[in-house]
Amino acid sequence: MTIDPTSQFWIDEFRIDLAGLRIFAANGPLSVEPKVMQVLEILAEHPGETVLRETFMQRVWDVDYGSDESLTRAISILRKAFGDSRGRRTMIETVPRKGYRLIADIRSGPANSEKDTPQKAGLEKADAQGRNPEMPQVGMRESVPEDYSPVRARRSYLVFALAAALIIIPGMIWLFSGKAGSLIGEQTVRHSVQLQGFEPGSQIEADTRLARNLTSSIASSLSASSIVLMAGATDMEDTAEIVVRGEAWVEDGQPHAQLTFDHARSDYQIWTTVLDPEQIAAPDFAFGVSLHVVRLLNCMASWRGDDYENSPEALALYVRFCDAVEHQRLRDYSPFTQDIYEAEPDNPTALALHAYMLHSRLTRYRDTPDAERKPLVDMYEALISEAQSLSPDSPLVKGLAAIVTSDADDWIGTAEALGPLASRNGLPRTIYTQYGEHLRKTGRIRDALQVYTQYLERDPTHPALFSRIGWLHTLVNEHDAAELAFARAERIDPDHPGLSQRRGQAVLHYGSPEEVRRLFQSYFGSAEIDPSKLRNCDQLASWMIAFDRVDLSQFKAICGSYPDRFYPVRQLSFLGDVDGAYQAAEGYDWSSHHGATIILFYREMEAFRADPRFWPLVEDLGLVDYWKTIDRWPDFCLYEDHEGYCPAR
Secondary structure (H helix, E strand, O other), X not given: OOOOOOOEEEEOOEEEEOOOOEEEEOOEEEEOOXXXXXXXXXXXXXXXXXXXXXXXXHHHHOOOOOOOHHHHHHHHHHHHHHOOOOOOOOOEEEEOOOEEEEOOOEEOOOOOOOOOOHHHHHHHOOOOXXXXXXXXXXXXXXXXXXXXXXXXXXXXXXXXHXXXXXXXXXXXXXXXXXXXXXXXXXXXXXXXXXXXXXXXXXXXXXXXXHHHHHHHHHHHHHHHOOOEEEOOHHHHHHHXXXXXXXXXXXXXXXXEEEEEEEEOOOOOEEEEEEEOOOOOOOOOHHHHHHHHHHHHHHHHHHHOXXXXXXXXXXXXXXXXXXXXXXXXXXXXXXXXXHHHHHHOOOOHHHHHHHHHHHXXXXXXXXXXXXXXXXXXXXXXXXXXXXXXXXXOOOHHHHHHHHHHHOOOOOHHHHHHHHHHHHOOOOOOHHHHHHHHHHHHHOOOHHHHHHHHHHHHHHOOOOHHHXXXXXXXXXXXXXHHHHHHHHHHHHHHOOOOHHHHHHHHHHHHHHOOHHHHHHHHHHHHOOOOOOHHHOOOHHHHHHHHHHOOOOOHHHHHHHHOOOOOOHHHHHHHHHOOOHHHHHHHHXXXXXXXXXXXXXHHHOHHHHHHHHOOOHHHHHHHOOHHHHHHHHOOOOHHHHOOOOOOOOOOO
């Protein structure tokens, strides 16, 4: 069957609006994600036929192989939308080890019968706002029962909060050992939320218990948020903007939840998704879902613009973008931000956000051909200029504009751009990692640790950041704290590649000779290793020191032509050849490699920094002016003698 992407068609009694990304059921419209709708479109093109999993992956996700959890999730969302029972499928059938088949009736128009379909009857009875007073409305609060008691309602939320404490507090203790000072500030409340709660998928005890745990955990997390205000039931219509609700069930021994955001002041469903343990990386599923909800709402609050009234349709776009950020779907960032700014062309934050994402895309993909790069550069420059003209005093617009227009070597400009942004709770993790990397490149490793740690206090489920924190603790000689951070990362995801990489680096560079020898012997099976067979020059330098076989001539013969010469700067200093390190540094363009200056502040560079040639080098790089201007000095000034340069201790 040929499907016109601009048309509407029917599957059984459900009207499908491909262009509007909506499925119309008897109780109102359901908004779905673009890729979920693409899956449905492909099924509708082949009614009654088996569509292979590979076909979906190629057409929707543009991959020929790999994990298909995204497809499984899309099918689950569609089945929920259609009310397709787990016991007996009547809409979408699974073909084991092959794919899926649409088994429902499909047609280009509504049913031709004397009795109207639910959709038609509902539309004829709709009021001026498109609502049918005789039908339950998606996103509207249920009517308050006659025996409703505000005191009982508040008491129930207290019960939720106390119950959630039993879930959340052990999780926090498991993840944290303390709080750092404040480099990241707090943000004012941006929107109000009504928690309607989760319903069990069936009457079985496991479903009921899961629904109860999810409701109480989310209630506690929302109550603790500095951005989101959880409205009470009686004042929801007056103050709440978003209704959070869902359904919970246990399938094959695993918890699942359908999470839905409704617009509280209309019948519009903003967003819905199905969550399972594959998507929620936390030791407790309910705790993980509650963090997921708060992260999405925080992200929406931070990006949607100060003092700007967003439509329900725009809110749906913001939450889809934030979900892409949450799951690190990088290729979805700029398409979603383009949709946002096209929906809100007079919202300066929307314009600045899209400019920032286009800029980030070009920064990440540096090999973009000039013919493709120039139009994108022209676009983000025009967008940021228009955003500044619309809102010249907005801190967020100012910060994003500084990132988009500043030079990477402009230390002061970068600090002024990233510092205020990092004070906004809920921004994508890339903002915080960018700020942390800036601090590391300027020798402020402990400040970077503070930024990463404070971010994790708000979002403690990222093994990559815990691994990075472990590495930074190693750099400042705090090995117990480093191992604790690595252990936290391991609990979240023992197979995370960043964990094994950072842990290995910590041993390779800062372990005792015995630990390094054990590392090499476990990897190669013997201490007798051909140096030319080692994977990189870091390994070669560490192997020479651990096995007392330092041979500078051999090292330079193997590593002297290394394309990025800042690596030999570090390794030669590590091996004790400071003159050789400065020869490698001579004439090196430190701006040619993103983050090259980080190595200047590593522990093994102490002899390099003690040399009289060090301060002229960092002065040429603009770092001395930066330290003086912001009056924040690199960490080494605390424990190394640099009289005449570092301020008096």
